[in-house]
Amino acid sequence: MNAAVFFQQLINGMSLGSLYALLAIGYTMVYGILRFINFAHSDIFMVGAYSAFFFIVIFRVPWPLAAAFAVCLTALVGVTIDRVAYRPVRDAPRISALITAVGVSSFIENLGLVTVGARPKAFESPQFMSRVFHIGPVTITGVAIWVPIMTFVLLAVMMYVVYRTKIGMAMRSVSTDIEATRLMGVDVDKVISYTFALGSALAAAGGILWACKYPKISPLMGVYPGWKAFTAAVVGGIGSIPGAMIGGFIIGLIEVMTVAISPGLSGYRDGVIFLVLVVFLLVRPTGILGETLKEKV
Amino acid sequence: MPDKFRKTILTVIFIGFLFVVAWLADNYLDEYVMRVVRTGLIYVIAAVGYNLINGIAGQFSLGPNGFMALGGYMVALLMLPVEQKEFVWFLQPLIWPFRVFSLTKPFFPLAVALGGVAGALGALVVGVPSLRLRGDYLAIATFGFSQIIIVLANNLIPVTNGALGIKGIPEYANVYRCLAWAIVTVIITSNLANSSYGRAMKSVRDDEVAAEAMGIPIFRHKLLAFVVSGFFAGVAGGLMASLITTVSPSLFSFSMTFNLLIIIVLGGLGSTTGSAITAFAFTLLSEALRFVESPITIGPIDIPGIAGMRMLVFSLLLVLLMIFYRRGLFGKKELSWDWVVSRFGNSNRQGVGTWPHKTEQS
Amino acid sequence: MASQNGAILALDSVSVSFGGLVAVSDFDFTLGKGELVGLIGPNGAGKTTVFNIITGQYEPVRGKVFFRGRDITGWRPDRVTCAGIARTFQNMRLFEGLxxxxxxxxxxxxxxxxxxxxxxxxxxxxxxxxxxxxxxxxxxxxxxxxxxxxxxxxxxxxxxxxxxxxxxxxxxxxPEVLLLDEPAAGMNPEETARLMEFICGVRDEFGLTILLIEHDMKLVMGICERIRVIDYGMSIAEGTPEEIQGNPKVISAYLGEEACEYA
Structure with missing residues (x-):
């Protein structure tokens, strides 16, 4: 692999990784607060892509506006899922919440199959995304550049919300100690709703950008990105937002580089990520930035 | 104990009755229905095994599809005739021991048992590292391992023939064999669940710290439950391979685990008989609902089949169960002779000396 | 040194800390065969932590635990139990589904x-x-x-x-040694009295050695032959019930410094 190819793959990896990072934040935020894995998050990602698709194709809304509508709509979907399905099992054994999440995920996927069909739809990405740049021997598509840029902007906004606003402070407080926060008079359910909204909005943005990068969308499009983003969250240290970002880039790079280094391994590109997931769970379940939790006897 | 003796007699009679029903069904029902029945029996095996680790030992695994795949491929490799093997692996030859031999029909139960062993070994390899994790983390680790098994099935062409799968497996999984395996699974699992080992597993489920303080090596009991569960998953996968006559990675996808999860939750996590009955009923119901996914013509109107409709309903069912009916149909109770007697027999048999009405207690 | 002459259970300057916070430090303790000893102290003094060290739930950072002269430090709880030390829990950990x-x-x-x-x-x-x-x-x-x-x-x-x-x-x-963590918590006086009788009864019947944590002073003073007082993870006193009752250090630990001045 020469330098040019390496550089190209690096950009591809970063671009893919930034999408995983967007999605990973949703997993990590919900886990940080509720200590459960929101399996349906990968389907929220899909809902985001489809919402944008319908706003563009059916309602002929201009692209930026369609994206904004889609993000808002998806955020609403995320909040609704929490209200309808997760809140009733909040005080149940943790296994119940997990089973519920598996059920919700399957429900959304099959609702997608039933309503829009299994056949992939062609996503219309805007002009500036498909432009091709040549820098010396390196060829880069607009998507590969725009995706990380937009990701960074969104992440900056999100960091601002979490670390500089009142609701962000409430979120961090809830994730530290939910009961104590409740005692301080904070409406915990509201904070959880905001968390779902924010996580889902980022997932929707991720879904839309993903659709720009891989313009065939289908109801099951979220499954594998979802698992990879989840792996990213684990690698970064689940519960940690900066960790999710770092994890996202690591997973993106691992995936791209595996195939780049040895094309014979392309059949294993998903397997490698699952291997990373399993190895991290077994060797360092707290990830790179996570902290250890010791159970009290 | 005369009471125990009576129950054994009742059980033997009941098993005989099941075989008579199977014989009648085999002779009078059409092949399509019998396929569904056999599938149902295989699901009984898989669900009862899955319930052992999830419901009884309380360790949330999301990996039975992977262990079923191990059993399925094992039976395929053992039973596929040698000439068929040459035909299937036309690009790359099959690896050595399987290339040169295949088992004949009388050895089919052995092949299925070896499928179970493959599942159990897989569970051992996955369980030793992952059963140190808890709750969500364990679920994810087992899911990850199962996905790795499926990725390997897709890529290890000299063993699995990749995504194309293996075709032409002899169809030896008739209704009697499926029924026999299902009965063995239910009896062994419920014996185990009611034994001292089962109690130890349940104590781990209820409170790990207390279980350990009462002298239970918790890791070993989790692993025992996981390996036995893996064995039955392997058996189910092996029978499935012979029933469908084909194995491929897509046959053992995560949706298999999802179905099993619905079954054990609906049946009541922790209830062996609940899992068994629900598994069979679920398979029949699922098949009966197939029409909603196929095109229907009513007079001049053509309604196109809607794929995914059944899974949509089942997913909704799972979520609703979790919200409103978490204990499932059977809770942790078992359908046992005591229960039957207390329900339908004369009530004066319930006094001191008779066995309790819940098998959890017996 | 602590594992000698007839002691069935001995803790030799054991220390445990959680994230820098010392829960129990340099704790020495011996339990003779057949004794009935009380471990008392204010809330959060580290009593349950001592139990958790003995039964293997926590591994001490320093020090050793001996059972019948055998070093059992760092053993897994199930091994400790099989060796002959059983316990109850303060917050009752029954298998509720069974x-x-x-x-x-x-x-x-x-x-x-x-x-x-x-x-x-x-x-x-x-x-x-x-x-x-x-x-x-x-x-x-x-x-x-x-x-x-x-x-x-x-x-x-x-x-x-x-x-x-x-x-x-x-x-x-x-078990040979039974550790009871607040066995009377939540019981009414009558039940407590019956419990006291029961504890003494089983000790004699099964030849047990008992160490118990209890807040109910009537129970502790009534049945324990020896009492150890612990505060902030350190031993502050040991003696017969009478000795403990009059010990100013114990009174101050329970009631605070000011109360001691008036005592």
Whole structure:
């Protein structure tokens, strides 16, 4: 692999990784607060892509506006899922919440199959995304550049919300100690709703950008990105937002580089990520930035 | 104990009755229905095994599809005739021991048992590292391992023939064999669940710290439950391979685990008989609902089949169960002779000396 | 040094800390065979932590634990229990989904010799062992007066009865040393009196050595031969109930410095 190819793959990896990072934040935020894995998050990602698709194709809304509508709509979907399905099992054994999440995920996927069909739809990405740049021997598509840029902007906004606003402070407080926060008079359910909204909005943005990068969308499009983003969250240290970002880039790079280094391994590109997931769970379940939790006897 | 003796007699009679029903069904029902029945029996095996680790030992695994795949491929490799093997692996030859031999029909139960062993070994390899994790983390680790098994099935062409799968497996999984395996699974699992080992597993489920303080090596009991569960998953996968006559990675996808999860939750996590009955009923119901996914013509109107409709309903069912009916149909109770007697027999048999009405207690 | 002359259990300058916070430091303690000793101290003094060190839930950062002269430091809790130390929990950790009888039978599991296969196939050897275990468990339930409730789900019992199940469960492990963590918590005076009688009774009957944590001073002073007082993770006093009652250090630990001045 020469330098040019390496550089190209690096950009591809970063671009893919930034999408995983967007999605990973949703997993990590919900886990940080509720200590459960929101399996349906990968389907929220899909809902985001489809919402944008319908706003563009059916309602002929201009692209930026369609994206904004889609993000808002998806955020609403995320909040609704929490209200309808997760809140009733909040005080149940943790296994119940997990089973519920598996059920919700399957429900959304099959609702997608039933309503829009299994056949992939062609996503219309805007002009500036498909432009091709040549820098010396390196060829880069607009998507590969725009995706990380937009990701960074969104992440900056999100960091601002979490670390500089009142609701962000409430979120961090809830994730530290939910009961104590409740005692301080904070409406915990509201904070959880905001968390779902924010996580889902980022997932929707991720879904839309993903659709720009891989313009065939289908109801099951979220499954594998979802698992990879989840792996990213684990690698970064689940519960940690900066960790999710770092994890996202690591997973993106691992995936791209595996195939780049040895094309014979392309059949294993998903397997490698699952291997990373399993190895991290077994060797360092707290990830790179996570902290250890010791159970009290 | 005369009471125990009576129950054994009742059980033997009941098993005989099941075989008579199977014989009648085999002779009078059409092949399509019998396929569904056999599938149902295989699901009984898989669900009862899955319930052992999830419901009884309380360790949330999301990996039975992977262990079923191990059993399925094992039976395929053992039973596929040698000439068929040459035909299937036309690009790359099959690896050595399987290339040169295949088992004949009388050895089919052995092949299925070896499928179970493959599942159990897989569970051992996955369980030793992952059963140190808890709750969500364990679920994810087992899911990850199962996905790795499926990725390997897709890529290890000299063993699995990749995504194309293996075709032409002899169809030896008739209704009697499926029924026999299902009965063995239910009896062994419920014996185990009611034994001292089962109690130890349940104590781990209820409170790990207390279980350990009462002298239970918790890791070993989790692993025992996981390996036995893996064995039955392997058996189910092996029978499935012979029933469908084909194995491929897509046959053992995560949706298999999802179905099993619905079954054990609906049946009541922790209830062996609940899992068994629900598994069979679920398979029949699922098949009966197939029409909603196929095109229907009513007079001049053509309604196109809607794929995914059944899974949509089942997913909704799972979520609703979790919200409103978490204990499932059977809770942790078992359908046992005591229960039957207390329900339908004369009530004066319930006094001191008779066995309790819940098998959890017996 | 602590593991000598007749001591069945000995802690040799044991320390435990959580994330830099010292919970128990340089704790020395010996328990002679057949003794009935109380471990008291204000809330958060580290009493339960001492139990957790003995039974292997926590591994001490320094120091050693000896049981019958054998170093058991760092043993897993199940090994410690099988060696002969059983315990109850302050916050009662019954197996709530299991019946009272099954709760007790769980403690007999480590004595089982049959393999899992024998149990799954209901082989005669296993059935015999199970029968023996059941008889033994029923005897214990009879001893704590819960025989009638053997087939009730443990989680559905009232508090006082759950405490008794916990003691029966600990006894079923055939311990030589029994650690009771606040056995009288939540009991009314009458129940406490019966409990005191019961504790003394089982000690004599089973030849037990008992260490108990308790806040109910009437119980502690009434039945313990020796009392150890712990505060902020350190031993502050030891002696007979009379000695402890008059010890100014103990009074100040319980009531605070000011109260001591007036005492």
């Amino acid at each position: 019946t009272v009888l099954d709760n007790v039978l769980v403690s007999r599991h480590s004595k089982l010799r049959s393999s899992m296969l024998a149990a799954a196939l209901n082989l005669p050897g296993y059935v015999r062992e199970e029968q023996v275990a059941r008889t033994k468990a029923m005897e214990l339930l009879d001893r704590v007066g819960l025989m009638d409730l053997a087939y009730t789900e443990a989680g559905s019992l009232p508090y006082g009865q759950q405490r008794r199940v916990e003691i029966a469960r600990a006894l079923a492990a055939d």
